[in-house]
Amino acid sequence: MIIVTVIIDGGGIIKSVRVAGHALGLQKGGNIVCAAATVLVRTAARMLEAEDGVLVTGGPGARGEFALDIKSVNHDKTDFVKTTGNYLLQGIRDLMSEFPEDCSLKVEQRR
Secondary structure (H helix, E strand, O other): OEEEEEEEOOOOOEEEEEEEEOOOOOOOOOOHHHHHHHHHHHHHHHHHHHOOOEEEEEEEOOOOEEEEEEEEEOHHHHHHHHHHHHHHHHHHHHHHHHOOOOEEEEEEEOO
């Protein structure tokens, strides 16, 4: 199972994303759930790291792992970061809804 853990601050901005695990079924490199989760998370990460005024660390780790930390966000980039986070969360929720045995989302609110 792919487990996506997201921490959101009191202002609604994603502070960290952790992905761990693999979806079951199909051969290595041929699983639609793994591919979808990878594209969602990596695209969001690349959008955030490419944006001036947003400081991001992390990236892929061992096979089946990904870590993303948003260290700082300039005030004028808050809406962009929220929108990117909402895109990511909605995509993972949709994936989890369609493939509940292969994908799980945990969201933690922190102040």
